[in-house]
Amino acid sequence: MNNPLFQHIIEGNIEAYSGLYKEYYKKFYNYGRKFTDNKELIEDSIQEVFLDLWSRKEKLSHVESPNYYLYSSFRYTLLKKIKQRDKIVFEEAENEDHAFSAESIIIDKELNEERRAKLNEAIKSLTGRQLEAVFLRFYEGLSYPEVASMLNISVKATYKIVARSISALKEKILFLLIIILEFVNIKMK
Template sequence: MLHIDAAVWEACQAGDKGAYAQIYRLYYPRLYNYGCKLTDNVVLIEDSIQEIFVRFWINREQLSAIREFRSYLFVSFRNYLFRLLSQSRELHADLPDEERYVFALELSAEQQQMAKEEEYQQHHMLRSALESLTPRQKEAIFFRFYENMEYDEIAAILQISVKATYKLMARAIEVLRNAYHTMPLVTAMMTFATLVAALGSVQLSAAITGTTLFPLPENFL
């Protein structure tokens, strides 16, 4: 389940703690997963999640829509986690900065183990392409293709304009497409199904192969 039921949302806003618990259980693993891509400090990740959910409960009546809540949650979590990381001297005090933090968007160990031996080179090239993206590009890819967010939501979380978000996404996809199309024997060995298995996202795989389910406006490319 990736979305909050409207009835649950309304009940939570009205003060129903059971509904609040449902929302917490839905978003806790998603925030935790996102936090693990920014740091391996589990304590700070968990502290940040707890803090922003306390704030959400206090401010729940001020949020007018479920979609607004999702952006609010990720923005609050990101900012609070960066603050804790800065205080713990894991990051510079003036973060967030595109070149001064790490975002670990990579193929999972399980996904890599699923690959056949003859596909090793293709997976290695794809992984290298992912690692070459800037932290902000990785975050944009994560939110768009793994969290299915719209560009305005991503822009709010990354605190940049929607136009800048389009450009960020276009450049990231271009890097991944170039890596994919230069792979040797790619049509024979790296099939679409294999690419999906490697990336864990049908939408991102489609974008890389040029059959994107999330088309980018031409004027932003």
């Protein structure tokens, strides 16, 4: 509820709004180019997302995370536009999802050749969504549950385990418990 970012916009402060627009223009331009080289589609999507934001500004106080709200709207809009364009240009919609391109990854020059080759292989084994998740989580600062919901991927089991903040001690107790249970199991057979 308490988001200063949107507060100015709700009040109709055009200067704050312009600042926000410019800030996210840079971010979305960078993000969008990882999907497509077509600048027009990116520009159109940014315009659309913000026009929608402005026209709904009275209702924004319900938005919990403005950053997440903007990113997910932008992603949805851009991918829709890319699909529509494909439909027109290629006659039929291509079924494959437009994914984050592995070409947007830069590998540190310091890395030796052998490790570089292995890393290249590791990058190739990632899906577009996995790449995108890294980008959104660690470069754009979205939380992992936000990334997961945006990309429609499940929150990894480890995340859930740790969310319950199991200490090392607790794990050891569980370990014992399991051994006991297995023991009982064997006995019962």
